[in-house]
Amino acid sequence: MLPGSCGGGGDDVSCPEVLARLWDFLDRELETRGEGAVREHLDRCQACYPHFDFHRAYHEMVRRCRQESLPPELRTRIFQELLSEER
Amino acid sequence: MKASTVAVPAGAVRNRGAGPGIEEMPPRRLKREGFEEEAVPHMEAVYRFALRLAQGNTADAEDLTQETFLRAYRAWDTFQSGTNARSWLFTICRNAFLRRRERQARRPETMESQLEVELDSVASEGAFGEPPPDPERAFFESFIDEEVLRQVDLLPDEFREAVVLSDLQGLSYADIARTLEIPIGTVRSRLFRGRRLLQKALYDYAREAGYLGRD
Numbered sequence: 001m002l003p004g005s006c007g008g009g010g011d012d013v014s015c016p017e018v019l020a021r022l023w024d025f026l027d028r029e030l031e032t033r034g035e036g037a038v039r040e041h042l043d044r045c046q047a048c049y050p051h052f053d054f055h056r057a058y059h060e061m062v063r064r065c066r067q068e069s070l071p072p073e074l075r076t077r078i079f080q081e082l083l084s085e086e087r
Numbered sequence: 088m089k090a091s092t093v094a095v096p097a098g099a100v101r102n103r104g105a106g107p108g109i110e111e112m113p114p115r116r117l118k119r120e121g122f123e124e125e126a127v128p129h130m131e132a133v134y135r136f137a138l139r140l141a142q143g144n145t146a147d148a149e150d151l152t153q154e155t156f157l158r159a160y161r162a163w164d165t166f167q168s169g170t171n172a173r174s175w176l177f178t179i180c181r182n183a184f185l186r187r188r189e190r191q192a193r194r195p196e197t198m199e200s201q202l203e204v205e206l207d208s209v210a211s212e213g214a215f216g217e218p219p220p221d222p223e224r225a226f227f228e229s230f231i232d233e234e235v236l237r238q239v240d241l242l243p244d245e246f247r248e249a250v251v252l253s254d255l256q257g258l259s260y261a262d263i264a265r266t267l268e269i270p271i272g273t274v275r276s277r278l279f280r281g282r283r284l285l286q287k288a289l290y291d292y293a294r295e296a297g298y299l300g301r302d
Contacts, residue, residue: 023279027253029260057224058286062239062254065232068138070131074149078130078156082117085160 013037018048026052026059119163126159126166129173132256133180139251140184142240151187155180174262177252181266229298230289238288246281253278 013021013034018041024030025038042052117123134152141147158179159166166175239247239255248267252258264271 023275023282027260027278054224055282057227058282059254061227061230062235062250062285063257065235065255067135067232067236067255068145070134070152071149074134074152075130078153079116081153081157082122082160085118085157 013041015041015045015048018042018045019051022052022055026055117160119160121168122160122163125168125172126156126163126176129176130156132173133176136177136251136256137180137184139236139239139247139255140181142247143237147187151180151183154183158183171262173256174258174266177256177258177266178268181248226290226293226298229293234292235289238285238292241288242281242284246277246284249274249277250281250285254282 018025018038021030021034021038025035028035030038042049117127130152133155134148137148137151137155138145141151155176159176162179166172239250242250249263252263252266253260258266260271260274263274267274269277
């Protein structure tokens, strides 16, 4: 089932619109009403949902990435430099 | 000159609500008021950002972090207390990175013109008319963190910056726009393309590494 064929119409937001806003939706950058409309569409659209699910999986993975820790020696070195500033 | 509205005893730290109380914080050591409370907590975030700018080079990242905090400390008067110190520090860090790279002049500035073409035409991207992406979402769970960061580091600069600020640092579009000094439309465009590049790179990597099995 390809996007555009889910039968959504009328007041509902269309598949191309939803897909165009997918990242705004995932990034929580949509205003409340727009976010609700996208969410409702995704709840019932079998064509759009896999796109959403795929990108959401990507998002969760990257956000969960453990990044490097600040080396203690660096922190100490920076502090020492700032402490030795005159004012 | 930063305005100080509350007189605090020497060695005490103003309680900002969410953080530890006056009794628990060590006495403030730095002379410039507010720096230790508002800027220093972001040191690790700045280091992580510096690492991605420097594509994993720890020596460069350490230098960048140190330079960032020194510049920030000296310019602390210009910072408006209570606003987003992390974005401000990221901007300083990135500018330091760009200056260093110009001095090194190892490679030319990346041409940005073709990247700005799709400011608001995200919907016209071909990917959205096609069947769902292959492979499926479970494939993202096969990576270890270092592999992901490595692929992030290989992204072209403009995309790497945007993806890092959004997906690794959690900044809003508005904060990313401010940090990179670009319009929000450009932020969206770079995120869209940068993420797609990263997803493809991860897919290619996984296939070569045998995570996906043979076709």
